[in-house]
Amino acid sequence: xxxxxxxxxxxxxxxxxxxxxxxxxxxxxxxxxxxxxxxxxxxxxxxxxxxxxxxxxxxxxxxxxxxxxxxxxxxxxxxxxxxxxxxxxxxxxxxxxxxxxxxxxxxxxxxxxxxxxxxxxxxxxxxxxxxxxxxxxxxxxxxxxxxxxxxxxxxxxxxxxxxxxxxxxxxxxxx
Amino acid sequence: xxxxxxxxxxxxxxxxxxxxxxxxxxxxxxxxxxxxxxxxxxxxxxxxxxxxxxxxxxxxxxxxxxxxxxxxxxxxxxxxxxxxxxxxxxxxxxxxxxxxxxxxxxxxxxxxxxxxxxxxxxxxxxxxxxxxxxxxxxxxxxxxxxxxxxxxxxxxxxxxxxxxxxxxxxxxxxxxxxxxxxxxxxxxxxxxxx
Numbered sequence: 001x002x003x004x005x006x007x008x009x010x011x012x013x014x015x016x017x018x019x020x021x022x023x024x025x026x027x028x029x030x031x032x033x034x035x036x037x038x039x040x041x042x043x044x045x046x047x048x049x050x051x052x053x054x055x056x057x058x059x060x061x062x063x064x065x066x067x068x069x070x071x072x073x074x075x076x077x078x079x080x081x082x083x084x085x086x087x088x089x090x091x092x093x094x095x096x097x098x099x100x101x102x103x104x105x106x107x108x109x110x111x112x113x114x115x116x117x118x119x120x121x122x123x124x125x126x127x128x129x130x131x132x133x134x135x136x137x138x139x140x141x142x143x144x145x146x147x148x149x150x151x152x153x154x155x156x157x158x159x160x161x162x163x164x165x166x167x168x169x170x171x172x173x174x175x
Numbered sequence: 176x177x178x179x180x181x182x183x184x185x186x187x188x189x190x191x192x193x194x195x196x197x198x199x200x201x202x203x204x205x206x207x208x209x210x211x212x213x214x215x216x217x218x219x220x221x222x223x224x225x226x227x228x229x230x231x232x233x234x235x236x237x238x239x240x241x242x243x244x245x246x247x248x249x250x251x252x253x254x255x256x257x258x259x260x261x262x263x264x265x266x267x268x269x270x271x272x273x274x275x276x277x278x279x280x281x282x283x284x285x286x287x288x289x290x291x292x293x294x295x296x297x298x299x300x301x302x303x304x305x306x307x308x309x310x311x312x313x314x315x316x317x318x319x320x321x322x323x324x325x326x327x328x329x330x331x332x333x334x335x336x337x338x339x340x341x342x343x344x345x346x347x348x349x350x351x352x353x354x355x356x357x358x359x360x361x362x363x364x365x366x367x368x369x
Contacts, residue, residue, distance in 0.1 A: 029339045033248065036347055039241035046233055073322050121357050126269040128361035130195045143196050147230040147362070151238065154357035158241075158350045164321035165346030172326040175333055 012041050017076050018166050025174045047152050055145045059088050064118050067098050068156045071122045113139035121153040182295035187278040191366030198226035208232045215239040227362050245347040252344035255284035260345055263314040264352035266298050272365040273356050306335040317349045
């Protein structure tokens with residue numbers, strides 16, 4: 001498969017990853033709901049816009065996405081986000097700690113707080129209470145950054161279930 | 176409307192929601208923030224939830240486009256069955272606020288609430304027909320174990336008459352509540368009447 005990183009900017013990430021190509025039985029089914037396709041891709045493009053200037057950095061966002069994909073788990077999405085991180089020349093020692101689920105040993109209080117929040121919201125969202133937001137504030141995140149982080153993790157929870165549902169429908173073949 | 180259901184800490188009565196973070200101030204909001212609020216929901220300008228999410232208006236815009244396209248688009252899976260799935264997901268994720276809102280919407284659309292009482296009591300056994308049971312089970316499986324979902328989870332839906340367009344609508348309604356529940360659970364809390 002070609003590198004996902006080199007896909008054109010307007011390509012649909014889920015169609016590419018799940019190989020939902022024109023001619024497949026699933027393509028017309030999915031694209032009959034084109035507003036959902038475009039808002040899903042539109043959200044993805046906003047969260048992972050390489051031109052992000054302030055707030056959560058692109059590498060922080062991709063680490064959240066990679067960690068979330070590992071926790072859920074979803075190998076295809078984890079592989080996709082890993083490729084994006086490697087394209088940014090991410091520190092491999094840091095990545096190894098994320099892989100080992102050793103967030104407490106990162107030595108970076110801001111990133112640790114971000115990934116701890118990610119873990120809670122991915123695995124047990126009911127446990128993400130007001131105290132969890134205070135931890136983010138104490139690690140220096142602004143209100144706007146916390147809103148973007150919560151939106152990002154919530155979006156990833158949506159994206160992974162959409163991907164899983166589409167894969168199941170694809171595997172089920174023509175009805 | 177019938178008496179509200181109250182089971183296991185879940186309710187179908189109308190709840191409020193209050194934010195844990197400072198909301199945007201409408202008086203000093205940017206034109207884009209105001210425009211996105213107006214696009215998102217009729218009550219967005221007086222809702223703590225939308226006034227929190229408006230800190231990033233572009234992300235809110237895409238979220239609202241996805242949400243509204245999934246829950247309100249004509250055709251495909253009935254709107255009542257979409258609300259049924261959303262209520263199951265909210266019950267599984269323990270989002271009391273979302274469960275209340277979508278229980279009410281289901282009742283408005285379906286003119287009954289028997290299955291809502293079952294979902295609040297025990298989602299694993301809920302469903303007043305085999306078709307409802309299949310929808311409920313799929314919503315539980317995709318919510319709790321997306322990594323384990325496969326063709327065998329789709330078959331019971333097909334067996335109970337859902338075509339692939341309806342299965343897709345169901346997947347969308349379940350997935351969008353993975354998103355919505357986390358915002359409602361993790362950025363604020365429900366406010367109970369009285």
